[in-house]
Amino acid sequence: MKSKYFSDRLFATTVCNCFSRLKQACIMSTLAMSILANSGYQSFAGTVTFGSIGNQFTMDFVTIGNPNNAPDTTGIPSLAGSVGYAYGIGKYEVSEDMIDKYNLLNPTLQITKDTRGPSKPATSVSWNEAARFVNWLNTSTGGYAAYKFTTPFVNDNITPWSESEPDDYDETNSFRSKRATFVLPSYNEWYKAAYYDTGSQTYYDYTNGSDTAPDDIASGEMSNTAVYNQAYAQGPADVQKAGGPSPFGVIGLGGNVTEWEESTFDVLAGNYNDSGSSARGVRGGDWTSFAVSLSSSARYGFNFGSGAEFDSIGFRIVTLSPPAEVPEPSTMAMFCLGALGLVYRVRSKSKA
Secondary structure, eight states: OHHHHHHHHHHHHHHHHHHHHHHHHHHHHHHHHHHHHHTTOOOOOEEEEESOTTSOEEEEEEEEOOTTOOOBSSSSSSSBOOOSSOEEEESSOOBHHHHHHHHHHOTTSOOOOOOSOTTSBOOSOOHHHHHHHHHHHHHTTTOOOSSOOOSSSTTOOOOOOOTTOTTTOOTTOTTSOTTOSEEOOOHHHHHHHHHEETTTTEEOSBTTTBSSOOEEESSBOOTTEEEOSOOGGGOOOOGGGBBOBOTTOOBSSSBSSEEEEEEEGGGGGTOOSOOTTSOEEEESOOTTOOGGGGSTTOOBOTTOOTTOOOTTEEOOOEESSOSSOOOOHHHHHHHHHHHHHHHHHHHHHHHO
16 A cells, blocks of 8 residues: 555656656747747758659758848958848758769750769859759759750750749849749858858858968868868869868868859849859869968959859859758647647546
């Protein structure tokens, strides 16, 4: 009898303690979810799988948050870096392996590239070819093409979206469909991911979160390093070994290979994505560059036409739709109620 009394009392005490802690945890979790929902927060960090069995590859994305940040006035172009929304950017440059698998799945739209190794960044890919690859990322996952191609060849120029296509046309950027999930980075999106520190809300001159250039290396991932100032014959490093992270945690924005922007080079003249044949902006420097080419004051593109290919230029992807959504507060609340109900049912069964 004494043993049963002790057992019931211990069970009751344990249930009460669990109930109290679970209730507190649920209140805090629901509050946290409510704060995130009300602040418009979205997490873009995650891994997305593309392709089909036998030809699959994954792409890791990093969240670039703090929307509506102020622009930088000290780099080129000026102003740059202000983005009115959260988005994700590829943690690494697009690799040769990704293009190889795309080619196996798209026999009529083959993308040419250099062949240094599957983990090397895909170079000698024109802007037009990069846009074709991006379109496939969208359509192969049930989405909408980002860029409008009206002719059948892989390296043909795009046609900007028009006002007669309201589902796709965006008056602020006629290149990019507003229904697209995966896109090439605009000059503002690229600049923010590379030089902005959301903690201090400061722009730095280099992608290592400093106004001093990172240490030059041939390959590696240590903080405050980048792949630059190397011999041409060495070639770029593997995309995962392209130097230390930016303040957001993105690899290889400075050095390794220069990267295509979605935007045309003539944004300095106030023109934004106004022609499918315009030269595109590139930035970030490559493995042979001096430090200055990695800085926020270096942007090139006058001779980089949309159909041109260069063995030092690669690209990365931006996503405008999070791979994994933050749970809604109502979902968390329902989970908490269910958990509390489970405790009650266990206790009722014990009493019976």
